[in-house]
Amino acid sequence: MSNPTALVADVGGTNVRFAMADLEGQVEPNFDTFSAARFRSLPEAAAAYVKKAGIKPKVAAFAVAGPVTGKKATITNLRWSMTTDELCAATGAEATLLVNDFEAQALSVPLLSGDDLQQIGGEAPVERAVKAVVGPGTGLGVGGIVWSSSRWMPIPGEGGHASFAVETAEEFAIVKRLRGSLDHFSNERVLSGPGIINLYAAFAAHRGVKAQMLEASEVTRRGLYKEDPIAVEALDFFVKALGRVAGDTALTLGAQGGVYLGGGIPPKIQDALATPAFRTAFEQKGRLTPFLKPIPVFVILARDAGLRGTAVALIAAIKEGRV
Numbered sequence: 001m002s003n004p005t006a007l008v009a010d011v012g013g014t015n016v017r018f019a020m021a022d023l024e025g026q027v028e029p030n031f032d033t034f035s036a037a038r039f040r041s042l043p044e045a046a047a048a049y050v051k052k053a054g055i056k057p058k059v060a061a062f063a064v065a066g067p068v069t070g071k072k073a074t075i076t077n078l079r080w081s082m083t084t085d086e087l088c089a090a091t092g093a094e095a096t097l098l099v100n101d102f103e104a105q106a107l108s109v110p111l112l113s114g115d116d117l118q119q120i121g122g123e124a125p126v127e128r129a130v131k132a133v134v135g136p137g138t139g140l141g142v143g144g145i146v147w148s149s150s151r152w153m154p155i156p157g158e159g160g161h162a163s164f165a166v167e168t169a170e171e172f173a174i175v176k177r178l179r180g181s182l183d184h185f186s187n188e189r190v191l192s193g194p195g196i197i198n199l200y201a202a203f204a205a206h207r208g209v210k211a212q213m214l215e216a217s218e219v220t221r222r223g224l225y226k227e228d229p230i231a232v233e234a235l236d237f238f239v240k241a242l243g244r245v246a247g248d249t250a251l252t253l254g255a256q257g258g259v260y261l262g263g264g265i266p267p268k269i270q271d272a273l274a275t276p277a278f279r280t281a282f283e284q285k286g287r288l289t290p291f292l293k294p295i296p297v298f299v300i301l302a303r304d305a306g307l308r309g310t311a312v313a314l315i316a317a318i319k320e321g322r323v
Helices: 042-053 084-091 103-112 167-180 194-205 216-224 227-253 266-273 276-283 284-294 305-319
Strands: 006-011 015-022 031-034 059-064 074-076 080-085 095-100 117-120 133-134 140-147 152-155 260-261 298-300
Touching: 006 042, 006 103, 006 305, 015 042, 015 305, 031 042, 042 059, 042 080, 042 084, 059 074, 059 084, 059 103, 059 133, 059 305, 080 260, 084 095, 084 227, 095 103, 095 167, 095 305, 103 133, 103 140, 103 152, 103 260, 103 298, 103 305, 133 227, 140 227, 167 194, 194 216, 194 227, 216 266, 227 260, 227 266, 227 276, 266 298, 276 284, 276 298
Parallel strands: 006 059, 059 095, 133 260, 260 298
Antiparallel strands: 006 015, 015 031, 074 080, 117 298, 133 140, 140 152
16 A cells, blocks of 8 residues: 555444544554553553554544544543544644544445355335444444445434334333433443343343343353353344334434444344344334335445544545635
8 A cells, every 4th residue: 555644443332442644544454452441541542553564654534433523532432532632642643633533434335345245135226315333242332324425424412322112012111111210311321332231231130131241242242152041132122222212213314325333232133133133123113114114224344444434434524624
């Protein structure tokens, strides 16, 4: 790759991915993943990567899992706050861009093809129609892109914190246990790694069974392989909830260009998402069911999608004079 002078980073609640990119937006095929727990701040993690890479970037862009306000951002599930000035000082970059991580995820979608994606139902995407991205991981990200006259424009947001809805008495009983004393129960409280753990505990209590202390990955593994009836129920609830929220997002944005499932969890539960339960929950919207039936859903398998989208956001910002 020629002239790799831009640093790009995809910052989640658990891991931080770093790569170098050239100013044409091409990301190096190899990237580094750092555990966020190793560092006290994003500038500290960025400085460690730059030292390891041995390359001083001219510019940098960071896609972060939380709201971005101008030159400042906060990572919701990590309690990290940072400014562009701090990141410039840490990396040696002349200028730094901050974007929401699902703005970057959404911008990566037009670059994905072949083995980057797994389709789950629906038909072909409508050309240049709005595309939505929903991504459960440490938290829940939601975003989209809309076609402008010459390029895809991002639709950033914090849809993961929209209120969670239930449809049956049993679902209400489970959510009542999950909610506890929280004054607001959001989609993210279910559709995330911590959400899977809490679902497992709630179903165990609901069935009068003593819950084991399990990581999210173990709950999903047991659910996928039918090794634990409580894990099966928790995973089934998760899959249906993700289908509903993905369908709600498709309705909200009119996403006839498809809904793309990003984040760390969907690739690990592909088989569960490929069952009829997911598509039924996605499509079952009363009078609008015919609108949703042809909309395809894709699981994003490319682990560097966020980095690719961050590079796209950076190039656009440079061209527009924002960086």
